[in-house]
Amino acid sequence: MASARHRLFSVPPRSDARLHHDLRFHALLPDADWGGLPVAIWRRFSKRVADGATSVYVGQIDEAYLSRAGWWFAQAARLIGGPLPTSNEVGVPMIVAVTEDAASGGQIWTRICGRRHGFPQVIHSAKRFAGPTGLQEYLGFGLSMELRIAVADAGLEFHSTAYxxxxxxxxxxxxxxxxxxxxxxxxxxxxxxxxRFTLEIIHPRFGRMLRQSAVFRESSS
Structure with a gap:
């Protein structure tokens, strides 16, 4: 099965597709683990958007949880740009836009979380292929999070290892x-x-602080 996936993935994209073969995420995993992923995940994480273009994914939040401690932590995090969801609303739209970051050689991720009242929450971060684990999430204001990537249940998981x-x-x-x-x-x-994109944060003292899940489809690239 893995060899068949490799053959399928080796087919070059159409000449009009604004894609480049990108091995940055693949390089963070053993070949056997990468080979066990669905082809659709390969393609999403082997895409380098060309010349200022953006990949846009449109979805809807179908699960959201904020504990009391999680809500206060998310509010406090607004002092550094608001990198955490501040609402537990479901059934609202969410948009994710991924753009190449020429300055760091990584990717800029912009998440727009809809609300029933007021303006959407906009969350910015940058994935940088650097640091002890080879992958960092830069949140702004000098703050970054080291990430370890793994394969579990035929999906990709990103785990924080240090802030x-x-x-x-x-x-x-x-x-x-x-x-x-x-x-x-x-x-x-x-x-x-x-x-499906799921975010969960568990604190060693306060337990589960936050969980948010949304289902997406690619809108454009």
Missing amino acids: ALQLAGVRIQLLSWLTPGDLTVTHADLGGGAF
């Missing part, structure tokens, strides 16, 4: 009580061009 603050060129690892806890992001393919 750090960069000040005057010096990297300072944050103590656990200053962080929201262990973060896991799961990308699971649902077939038919759809996939």
